[in-house]
Amino acid sequence: MNDxxxxxxxxxxxxxxxxxxxxxxxxxxxxxxxxxxxxKFGTQHVLLNQNFGVYRLLPLILIKxxxxxxxxxxxxxxxxxxxxxxxxxxxxxxxxxxxxCFKNDKGTLYFSFEEFNGFLHRVENDFYTENI
Numbered sequence: 001m002n003d004x005x006x007x008x009x010x011x012x013x014x015x016x017x018x019x020x021x022x023x024x025x026x027x028x029x030x031x032x033x034x035x036x037x038x039x040k041f042g043t044q045h046v047l048l049n050q051n052f053g054v055y056r057l058l059p060l061i062l063i064k065x066x067x068x069x070x071x072x073x074x075x076x077x078x079x080x081x082x083x084x085x086x087x088x089x090x091x092x093x094x095x096x097x098x099x100x101c102f103k104n105d106k107g108t109l110y111f112s113f114e115e116f117n118g119f120l121h122r123v124e125n126d127f128y129t130e131n132i
Contacts, residue, residue: 061085063127
C-alpha cells in the first residue's frame with residue numbers, strides 16, 4: 001500500500017508540474033512552483049527522487065508486448081524486459097537507496113539507479129532503431 005501511495009504522490013506532482021508548465025506565466029520560478037505545491041498539497045516530501053524512475057517502466061512494458069508480438073527470443077535485454085514486466089505486474093519488485101530489484105519465476109535483476117537509466121536508454125534506442 002505504501003508503494004501505491006508513493007507512486008500516486010509522484011503522479012500528482014507530475015500532473016501539477018505539467019499544469020504549471022501549460023498555464024502559468026514565464027515569471028514562475030522553480031522555487032515558487034515547489035512552494036505552491038507544498039502549500040496546495042500540504043507535503044514536505046521530496047517527490048522527484050529515484051522513485052521517479054518507476055514511470056520509465058511504462059514504455060518498457062509496452063516494448064515488451066511489442067517484442068512478444070514479434071516473437072522475439074527471450075535472451076539478453078528481451079529476457080530482462082520480461083523479468084521486469086512480470087515483476088511489475090505481480091508486484092514483486094523493490095526500490096531502496098541502492099536501486100531496483102525485479103523478480104519473477106525465471107530470475108532476479110538488480111540495477112543501481114545509474115545502471116537502470118543506462119539500461120532503459122539502451123533498450124529504447126535499440127527498439128526504435130529496429131522498428132522505425
